[in-house]
Every structure is written in structure tokens, then in C-alpha cells.
Amino acid sequence: MSDTAAIEAKLKADQPRHVDILKRFVAIPSVSTDPAYRQGVADAAAFVAGRLREAGMGEVAIHPTDGHPVVTASWRGAPGAPTVLVYGHYDVQPPDPAEAWRSPPFAAEIRDGRLYARGASDDKGPMLIPIAVAEAFMQADGRLPVNMVFLFEGEEEVSSAHLEPFVAAHRDLLKADFTLSADGAQWRADLPSVTVASRGICALEVTVRGPGKDLHSGRHGGAVANPIQVLARLMAGLHDDAGAVAVRGFYDGLDPVSEAEVAAIAAIPFDEAAYLKEVGAPEGAGEAGYTLLQRNWIRPTLEFNGVHGGYTGAGKKTVIPKEASAKITCRLVPGQDPARIVDLLARHLEAAAPPGVRVSVKRETGGAPAYAIPADHPGLALSEDVLEGVLGRRPVRVRMGATIPIGDIFKRVLGIDTVFFSFATVDEDYHAPNEFFRLSSYQAGMIAWARYLARLGERRG
Amino acid sequence: MSDTAAIEAKLKADQPRHVDILKRFVAIPSVSTDPAYRQGVADAAAFVAGRLREAGMGEVAIHPTDGHPVVTASWRGAPGAPTVLVYGHYDVQPPDPAEAWRSPPFAAEIRDGRLYARGASDDKGPMLIPIAVAEAFMQADGRLPVNMVFLFEGEEEVSSAHLEPFVAAHRDLLKADFTLSADGAQWRADLPSVTVASRGICALEVTVRGPGKDLHSGRHGGAVANPIQVLARLMAGLHDDAGAVAVRGFYDGLDPVSEAEVAAIAAIPFDEAAYLKEVGAPEGAGEAGYTLLQRNWIRPTLEFNGVHGGYTGAGKKTVIPKEASAKITCRLVPGQDPARIVDLLARHLEAAAPPGVRVSVKRETGGAPAYAIPADHPGLALSEDVLEGVLGRRPVRVRMGATIPIGDIFKRVLGIDTVFFSFATVDEDYHAPNEFFRLSSYQAGMIAWARYLARLGERRG
Numbered sequence: 001m002s003d004t005a006a007i008e009a010k011l012k013a014d015q016p017r018h019v020d021i022l023k024r025f026v027a028i029p030s031v032s033t034d035p036a037y038r039q040g041v042a043d044a045a046a047f048v049a050g051r052l053r054e055a056g057m058g059e060v061a062i063h064p065t066d067g068h069p070v071v072t073a074s075w076r077g078a079p080g081a082p083t084v085l086v087y088g089h090y091d092v093q094p095p096d097p098a099e100a101w102r103s104p105p106f107a108a109e110i111r112d113g114r115l116y117a118r119g120a121s122d123d124k125g126p127m128l129i130p131i132a133v134a135e136a137f138m139q140a141d142g143r144l145p146v147n148m149v150f151l152f153e154g155e156e157e158v159s160s161a162h163l164e165p166f167v168a169a170h171r172d173l174l175k176a177d178f179t180l181s182a183d184g185a186q187w188r189a190d191l192p193s194v195t196v197a198s199r200g201i202c203a204l205e206v207t208v209r210g211p212g213k214d215l216h217s218g219r220h221g222g223a224v225a226n227p228i229q230v231l232a233r234l235m236a237g238l239h240d241d242a243g244a245v246a247v248r249g250f251y252d253g254l255d256p257v258s259e260a261e262v263a264a265i266a267a268i269p270f271d272e273a274a275y276l277k278e279v280g281a282p283e284g285a286g287e288a289g290y291t292l293l294q295r296n297w298i299r300p301t302l303e304f305n306g307v308h309g310g311y312t313g314a315g316k317k318t319v320i321p322k323e324a325s326a327k328i329t330c331r332l333v334p335g336q337d338p339a340r341i342v343d344l345l346a347r348h349l350e351a352a353a354p355p356g357v358r359v360s361v362k363r364e365t366g367g368a369p370a371y372a373i374p375a376d377h378p379g380l381a382l383s384e385d386v387l388e389g390v391l392g393r394r395p396v397r398v399r400m401g402a403t404i405p406i407g408d409i410f411k412r413v414l415g416i417d418t419v420f421f422s423f424a425t426v427d428e429d430y431h432a433p434n435e436f437f438r439l440s441s442y443q444a445g446m447i448a449w450a451r452y453l454a455r456l457g458e459r460r461g
Numbered sequence: 462m463s464d465t466a467a468i469e470a471k472l473k474a475d476q477p478r479h480v481d482i483l484k485r486f487v488a489i490p491s492v493s494t495d496p497a498y499r500q501g502v503a504d505a506a507a508f509v510a511g512r513l514r515e516a517g518m519g520e521v522a523i524h525p526t527d528g529h530p531v532v533t534a535s536w537r538g539a540p541g542a543p544t545v546l547v548y549g550h551y552d553v554q555p556p557d558p559a560e561a562w563r564s565p566p567f568a569a570e571i572r573d574g575r576l577y578a579r580g581a582s583d584d585k586g587p588m589l590i591p592i593a594v595a596e597a598f599m600q601a602d603g604r605l606p607v608n609m610v611f612l613f614e615g616e617e618e619v620s621s622a623h624l625e626p627f628v629a630a631h632r633d634l635l636k637a638d639f640t641l642s643a644d645g646a647q648w649r650a651d652l653p654s655v656t657v658a659s660r661g662i663c664a665l666e667v668t669v670r671g672p673g674k675d676l677h678s679g680r681h682g683g684a685v686a687n688p689i690q691v692l693a694r695l696m697a698g699l700h701d702d703a704g705a706v707a708v709r710g711f712y713d714g715l716d717p718v719s720e721a722e723v724a725a726i727a728a729i730p731f732d733e734a735a736y737l738k739e740v741g742a743p744e745g746a747g748e749a750g751y752t753l754l755q756r757n758w759i760r761p762t763l764e765f766n767g768v769h770g771g772y773t774g775a776g777k778k779t780v781i782p783k784e785a786s787a788k789i790t791c792r793l794v795p796g797q798d799p800a801r802i803v804d805l806l807a808r809h810l811e812a813a814a815p816p817g818v819r820v821s822v823k824r825e826t827g828g829a830p831a832y833a834i835p836a837d838h839p840g841l842a843l844s845e846d847v848l849e850g851v852l853g854r855r856p857v858r859v860r861m862g863a864t865i866p867i868g869d870i871f872k873r874v875l876g877i878d879t880v881f882f883s884f885a886t887v888d889e890d891y892h893a894p895n896e897f898f899r900l901s902s903y904q905a906g907m908i909a910w911a912r913y914l915a916r917l918g919e920r921r922g
Contacts, residue, residue, distance in 0.1 A: 032776075033774075033775060033776030033777060033778065034774060034775045034776055035775060036775070093778060094772065094774060094776075094778050096772060096774060096778065097675075100674075100675075158776060158777070185680075199679060201679065201779070203777050205777075210742055211740045211741045211742045212740060212741015212742070213740070213741060213890065213893050213894070214558075214561075214892070214893040214894065215740055215892075215893065216863060216887075216891065216892040216893070217762075217764040217766055217790060217792070217892075218660060218662065218792055218861070218862050218863025218864050219646075219757075219861070219862050219863045219887050219892075220740060220757065220862065221757065221762040221764045221792050221862055222747045222748065222753075222756035222757045222760055222762040222792070222862060223736070223740075223745055223746075223747060223753050223754075223756060223757040223862070224737070224740060224742040224745060224746055224747070225742065225744075225746035225747075226764055226765055228696070228765035228766075228767070228768050228787070229696070229700065229764075229765050231693075231768075232692075232693045232696035232697045232765070232768070232787075233696075233697045233700075235689075235690070235693035235694075235697070236693045236694045236696070236697035236698075237697075239690065239694075275684070276685070279672045279673060279674070279676055279681060279684075279685060280672045280673015280674060280783070281671055281672045281673070281685040281686065281817060282816070282817060282818070282819065283686075283816045283817040284684055284685060284817065285684075285685055285686035285815070285816060285817030285818075286683045286684060286685070286686075287683065292683075292684050293684075295683035295684060296680075296681065296682065296683045296684040299683055301678075301682040301683040303678040303682045303687055303690075303779075303781060304687055304689035304690050304693070304770075304771065305678055305689075305771050305772055305777060305778060305779055305780050305781075305782075306689070306770065306771035306772040306773045306777075306778070306780075306782070307689050307692075307693070307768055307769065307770045307771060307773070307785060308768065308769055308770075308773035309765075309767065309768045309769075310765065310766050310767035310768060310788070311555065311557060311766055311767040311788065312767045312768070312769040312788070313494075313495060313555060313557060314494060314495045314496060314497075315493075315494030315495055315555075315619060316494060316619070316664050316666075316766060316767075316788055316790065316825065317494065317554060317555050317557065317766060317767070317788075317892065318662070318764075318766055318790055318863075318892060319766050319767075319892055319893070320764060320766075321766075321767070322741070324768065326689070326693075327771070327772065327773070327777055327778075329678060329777065329779055331678070331679055331682050331683070354746070355743070355744045355746060356742060356743060356744040356745065356746030357743070357746075358743065364777065400679070400680070401679050401680050401681065401682055401683060401684070402677060402679025402680045402779075403679050426677075426680050429674065430677065431675070431676070431677040431678075431680075431778065431779060431780055432674050432675040432676065432677070432780070433674070433675065
């Protein structure tokens with residue numbers, strides 16, 4: 001085993017500088033879903049490229065795509081050693097609802113050892129870790145223990161919409177033995193874990209249009225269809241009374257889950273009451289007949305992410321609005337094709353339109369199927385060994401209800417698997433107000449990445 | 462019959478001045494439902510008081526209430542002549558959605574003989590008419606043909622929430638033979654009509670709260686209840702498949718509608734296709750078993766005026782929101798008490814709450830029951846005679862799907878009925894973007910009010 005003591009000491013000593021870098025990074029509002037933030041996304045890409053250059057990586061490039069740019073860099077000076085493709089993303093979720101933030105979302109504030117800002121945990125803090133570690137190796141040794149390729153995208157929060165064609169067009173640049181992902185938060189702050197599977201995603205937006213303009217709800221109420229009422233009925237019809245998705249074909253062709261997998265999930269220490277308390281929910285809910293972890297990890301879901309129609313300001317406005325709409329995403333499990341599911345839902349909704357309204361469905365592109373790493377992947381075992389050493393406890397293997405589309409993309413296009421090696425944790429309120437990243441995780445992540453790369457470097461071909 | 466030719470000529474000659482007064486009036490943003498416009502409401506009250514003073518009315522007063530002020534004035538110099546209580550309101554609906562206006566909502570713009578602005582038709586244009594007519598009589602004759610009391614409120618758009626206690630506390634000031642309302646738009650632009658009944662209203666807002674904060678819909682989807690999903694099911698459950706309200710007791714105790722009334726409605730010339738084309742609805746919709754006019758005039762409804770939850774900006778945000786809410790109003794018919802209906806709905810919604818969420822209902826105050834004027838009221842017959850003379854066609858008697866709470870309030874508290882004598886028409890997009898008032902109606906209304914008052918003055922007791 002390489003002695004990484006010097007590297008680790010250097011990384012610890014440099015923490016103030018790395019915190020400062022993260023502060024500057026999160027100050028860039030790189031919201032990928034909203035065109036209003038286009039410049040922020042471009043600025044963040046430039047920031048990442050600058051950090052890779054500072055770290056001494058070669059071939060640093062910002063690649064335009066049909067969406068937001070991809071930033072790559074590489075160092076291939078260790079012939080015979082393995083090559084890892086490091087993945088992360090520099091885009092972030094929208095800051096809404098802005099008024100719920102204790103401190104501004106795009107200005108870092110440290111409270112109780114946590115750095116609060118949009119993107120701090122997902123994924124700006126975690127993705128800076130491998131860059132910092134590579135920089136430390138270069139500064140200390142003038143070389144890295146393994147060959148490394150870096151790929152940071154700006155569209156993870158919009159389902160990595162343009163990543164697949166980019167990867168397909170840059171197979172040589174991205175050639176590696178496996179992916180080591182800085183994204184893919186750890187399951188819990190109190191239990192070391194490695195993530196071995198993620199659900200897929202697909203998205204659509206349904207709009208119900210009734211009258212040609214907003215109408216007075218007294219003058220016209222009873223005469224014409226109310227788009228909100230129709231939308232509510234359409235939405236309500238998407239689940240049955242037992243919480244299952246009530247769209248024909250939704251569950252068709254699911255890959256069977258083995259008894260061993262079910263038993264493994266059941267064996268994971270999980271305090272349901274503590275979880276519900278943490279998220280502030282009075283009770284669990286969802287598809288009947290499954291445990292909470294099963295519903296969250298190995299069952300597909302259909303979630304309403306937003307609904308809007310009519311007057312939503314203070315007081316009341318007696319209006320029949322001309323339209324109402326809802327944003328929907330599904331989380332998918334192995335066997336479900338995103339495009340097929342979107343199509344099923346769209347046809348179901350369009351067919352359910354009653355007289356008096358027009359129903360239209362916007363099929364969002366960029367869905368992703370579910371992904372799982374083979375249980376015997378050596379990069380996975382190494383991550384478990386390193387985490388045990390750094391965190392003092394053997395990690396459990398967990399699944400992820402969320403989606404990281406790259407697992408599927410790298411497998412299909414490059415033929416390589418993805419090991420999730422992130423130091424975010426799921427309680428850090430990413431995708432919500434007051435997102436934060438634990439500074440202790442920032443440092444522990446650097447130690448762990450240094451050890452991982454060093455131990456991987458011992459495995460020469 | 463009095464010769465009002467001189468008064469009419471004066472009113473016609475003064476039209477440019479009256480249009481200018483209306484322009485200044487609509488420039489005051491007197492949105493009663495939104496506290497942000499509080500100053501605008503106060504400014505509008507002051508404007509009305511100023512106009513009443515200019516018109517030569519006495520005892521002009523701005524009365525504070527627990528909500529927005531009431532403006533009154535009177536002239537009682539015709540002993541033995543009837544006394545009319547003139548009603549109107551100076552508050553307006555919110556301008557939302559602002560982006561749908563062709564010209565700014567609070568700056569009048571005249572296009573094709575129509576004055577566009579929020580409140581132009583409801584009710585600022587119509588309520589200026591009786592003031593202009595009284596002014597013309599005072600300037601020409603130094604007196605009015607009848608005794609007049611003016612009451613202009615600032616809370617009509619919020620169900621006249623504080624009007625009843627005001628009226629109860631000012632019975633002497635408001636003593637009159639009947640109310641002549643400048644509010645209560647005519648049914649159609651192409652068919653003279655008098656309104657003989659209006660539906661009541663009650664309002665509530667239902668909020669579904671799930672997790673304590675917005676959650677990532679992948680990380681938590683399937684584990685906890687989604688408030689939007691629960692809200693949609695609650696909303697969908699409020700109507701049955703035939704479009705009737707599915708809340709036990711909602712239809713209890715309705716006053717029977719006579720066969721004669723049903724026949725009268727059926728006899729009214731009404732082109733359903735033309736109506737639907739005008740409002741831009743592909744088809745009619747609503748409670749099965751009733752005609753469109755029956756559904757709109759003599760059947761109660763439950764309408765969703767607004768719904769909101771989660772992310773509604775551009776693109777998508779994969780969130781399970783912590784809450785979602787909907788604004789609801791019901792239009793009521795004779796026999797339905799607003800407070801009882803709100804209570805029924807609130808208890809129904811609260812009882813329907815599934816595990817995993819909390820459902821709360823905000824019971825809005827200030828509902829109003831339905832109202833109808835006796836068919837043989839002499840003030841009603843006079844309005845028909847005058848309209849026939851001014852518009853060249855005998856008006857039909859129609860009902861109104863909307864609510865003017867004063868009908869019920871004046872009847873119960875003062876014991877007097879209300880004749881609706883408004884010159885707005887229902888197609889003028891009040892409660893919607895691009896509200897307008899026909900300048901031809903502004904002038905015709907002044908002629909009609911002058912003739913009405915003159916003929917009423919001939920009826921000395």
C-alpha cells in the first residue's frame with residue numbers, strides 16, 4: 001500500500017484554501033434548467049476548467065454541446081496503471097423557493113461546520129474533491145498514481161440530456177477502466193454506505209386548456225369546464241387507491257428482484273421512525289404491499305413535482321382559468337424504458353381528456369433508465385475497503401431512489417461500470433432550500449480519494 | 462314624463478370630460494384582495510368622495526371599516542318624492558396575469574371605442590354614471606328629481622366582507638325605498654336585459670402539508686406522501702363523474718324552482734354555440750341533466766379558482782414539495798347558507814385526509830347567499846321601460862351566475878330590494894386580462910339613469 005501520509009497532511013493543511021475555492025464556485029449560479037441562468041452555467045464551466053489547469057491536468061477543454069458545455073481534462077502518465085474516468089457535474093438545481101433560504105443561495109455561509117449554498121452538496125463540493133487530490137499528488141510527486149480522465153457536465157440536473165452523444169463522439173478521449181463518480185450522495189450521515197444501483201427517470205408536463213381566456217367564475221361557472229378541475233381528475237387517475245400507478249403497462253417487463261436482494265435490503269439497519277422524523281413527514285406513504293425502502297429503491301414511482309393554475313396570490317380571485325398544468329417525473333427500475341413510459345403516460349392522459357378541454361402533453365427528452373453495478377466489480381470492493389479505513393466502519397451496500405444517468409450512459413456507450421464515491425450525504429437538502437455540505441465530509445473525501453487512487457495505482461496490469 | 466332632453470344633451474356634450482374622469486379613476490390601483498394595494502384602495506375612496514362633492518351632493522363621508530372604507534353622500538331635497546339608494550364599488554380585481562394585458566392594467570387605453578383598464582367595466586365606469594347624472598341635474602336644475610343616497614364600497618371583490626355591519630350601523634343614513642345598483646353587468650351586449658337574481662358565494666382554501674421541507678423526488682419518492690398527489694385526489698373527489706358536487710348535504714334544502722321559471726329560462730334567446738365561441742371553450746361542461754343556462758343560473762357550483770404546489774418555473778425540478786394548496790369558491794342558489802356550505806366542504810376535506818399528510822382548510826369569511834327581486838317590484842318595471850326606450854328593445858329578465866352580496870344585505874338589514882341598473886356587459890373581460898368598458902355604454906347609461914330618475918320623480922307619494 002502506498003504511503004499517502006504526506007499527501008493527506010498536505011490536503012488537511014490546505015483545507016482553508018479548498019473551502020475558499022468552494023465558496024467561489026457556489027457563488028456562480030449555474031442553474032441548468034432555467035435559461036435565465038445560461039451565463040452562470042457558462043461561468044461555472046470556465047471555473048472548472050481553470051481548476052483543472054491549476055491542478056496540473058492536461059488537455060483541459062470546454063466542449064460546447066446542444067445544451068450546456070462538458071469540461072474534460074486528462075493525465076495519462078502512468079502506463080500500465082489503471083485509468084479512471086472521474087465524473088461530476090457543475091450545474092445545480094434552481095434556488096426556489098428563494099424566500100425559504102436562511103442565507104442567500106448563491107453566497108456561501110458557514111454555520112456549524114456546514115457550508116450553506118445551492119450546489120454545495122450536489123455536486124460542487126464533492127466534484128472539487130478529486131481535482132484537489134490530483135493537484136496534491138502533482139504538487140507532491142509530480143505525478144498521479146493512476147491515469148485519470150475528468151468529465152464534468154453541466155446538465156446533470158436536467159437528466160444529462162446531451163451527455164450521451166458527447167460520450168459517443170469522444171470514446172478515445174474517455175477511454176478508461178471504470179468510472180469513479182464524485183456524484184451520488186451517500187445514503188446517510190450516520191452509516192457508511194456504497195451505492196450499487198440507482199433508479200432511472202423520465203419526465204413530462206401535462207397542460208389542460210379550457211376557455212380561450214380566464215373567465216369570471218360566477219358569470220360562467222357551471223357553463224364551461226374548469227381546467228383545474230379536469231387536471232385534478234387526470235392527476236388523481238394516475239394512481240389507484242393503493243398508491244400504485246394506474247396506467248396500463250407501467251409495470252410491464254420489470255426485471256425480477258431476487259430474494260437475496262430483498263433479503264439484503266431487509267438486513268440494512270433502517271429506523272423508519274427516525275427517517276420520517278428527519279424529513280418531517282407524519283407517516284410513510286406510497287405503494288401498498290412494500291416496505292418503505294423497497295418503495296424507495298426497487299419500485300418505480302410517479303411523482304408530481306409541480307402544479308399550477310389560476311390565481312395563487314393573496315386573497316381570492318373568482319376566476320375559471322384558461323389553463324392549468326402539472327409537471328410529472330417517474331423514477332424507473334430495471335426493465336422500464338424512459339421513452340416508453342413517457343409515451344404510455346402521454347397517451348393515457350390524452351385519452352382521458354373529457355369534453356370541453358384540450359389536453360396536451362410535453363414529453364421531456366433526456367430520460368435515463370435505471371443502473372446497477374455488478375456486485376463483484378473490483379472498483380466497488382476497493383471503495384468499500386477505503387471507506388472502512390477512513391470512516392472506521394465497513395459500509396453497507398445500498399441503492400438509490402434518485403437517478404444518475406451516467407451509470408447507464410457509460411455502460412452502454414463505453415462499456416464501463418460506475419463506482420459511486422461521493423462524499424455528499426442525502427440529508428444535505430440538495431434540491432431544497434438551505435442546501436449544505438459538511439466541511440468534515442469535504443476533508444474526509446479528499447483523504448479517501450487520495451487513498452483510493454494510491455491503492456488503485458498498485459494494481460498495475 | 463319629465464322632459465330630460467336638456468339633461469341628456471348636457472351629458473352627451475360632457476362625454477370627453479367624463480371619459481377623462483374615468484381615465485383618472487382607473488389609474489388608481491384599488492385591488493381590494495391584496496394588501497399590497499391598500500394605498501390604492503384608499504386613494505380610490507378619496508377620488509369617489511371628491512367626485513360626489515363636485516356633483517353637489519351633501520354629507521360626503523369616507524367611513525373607515527374593519528376592511529376598506531365605505532364612501533357615502535346624499536341629497537334629500539325632494540320631500541314626498543321616492544328615495545333611491547345608489548350602490549356601486551370602487552375596488553377592482555387583481556390584474557394577474559399581468560403579462561396577458563395588451564396595455565398596462567392601470568393606465569387607460571382607448572381602442573375601437575373601448576376603454577381598456579382593470580376596473581373600467583367592473584365597476585368604475587358604471588359607478589361614475591349616477592354621479593355624472595346627479596351632477597348634470599344639479600347644474601341644470603339646482604335639484605334632483607328624487608332623493609338620493611350614494612353608497613360606494615371598496616370590498617365588493619372580496620365578497621363585501623364588512624358591508625353588512627356598516628349598513629346595520631347606518632340605517633338612518635341609508636333609509637330609502639329601494640336600491641338602484643350601478644353594479645351587476647348586463648348579460649349580453651346584443652340583448653337588453655334586466656337581472657332579477659344572482660347566485661351567492663362562499664370561499665375556502667385547502668392546504669395539504671406533507672414533509673417538513675421540500676424533498677428530492679428521487680431520493681424520497683415512494684417513501685412519503687406527495688402533497689400535490691393528495692391534493693389532486695381531494696380535489697377530484699369534490700365532483701362526481703356526472704359533474705355534480707359530491708359532498709354530502711351540498712344540495713340539501715334548495716328552494717324549488719318553479720316550472721314557470723324553468724320555462725322562462727328556456728324561452729330566452731340563447732345561442733349556445735355562439736356563447737362557447739365567444740368564451741373560446743370547445744364545448745359546454747358541467748352538471749349533467751341541466752341546460753347550460755340552468756347550470757349557470759339556477760344550479761350551485763364548486764369552482765377551483767387556483768391551485769399551486771411545487772416547482773412551476775421553466776424546465777423541471779425533481780421535488781416533492783412540502784405543501785400544495787387550492788382556492789375554491791362555490792356559487793350558491795336560494796336555500797344554501799354560505800357558512801353551512803363552507804363548513805360542509807371543510808369537514809369533508811379534513812375527513813378525507815389520508816395518512817402521511819395534514820389537511821387544513823381556511824374558511825374565508827364574507828360569503829353571501831343568493832338574491833332575487835320580487836317579480837312585481839315597481840322599480841324593476843321602470844328599469845324595463847327605460848331600457849326599452851333607450852335601447853329600442855324590451856329587455857328580457859335574466860339571472861346572474863355571479864354574486865352581488867348587496868342584494869341580500871340590503872334586503873335583510875334595510876328591508877329594501879335592489880334593482881340592477883348597470884351598463885357594463887358580461888363580455889367585457891372583468892376578472893380577466895384586457896378588461897374594457899364600451900364608451901357607448903358609458904353614454905347610454907347616463908341617458909338611461911337620467912330618464913329613470915326623472916320618471917321616478919313623477920311618483921310622488
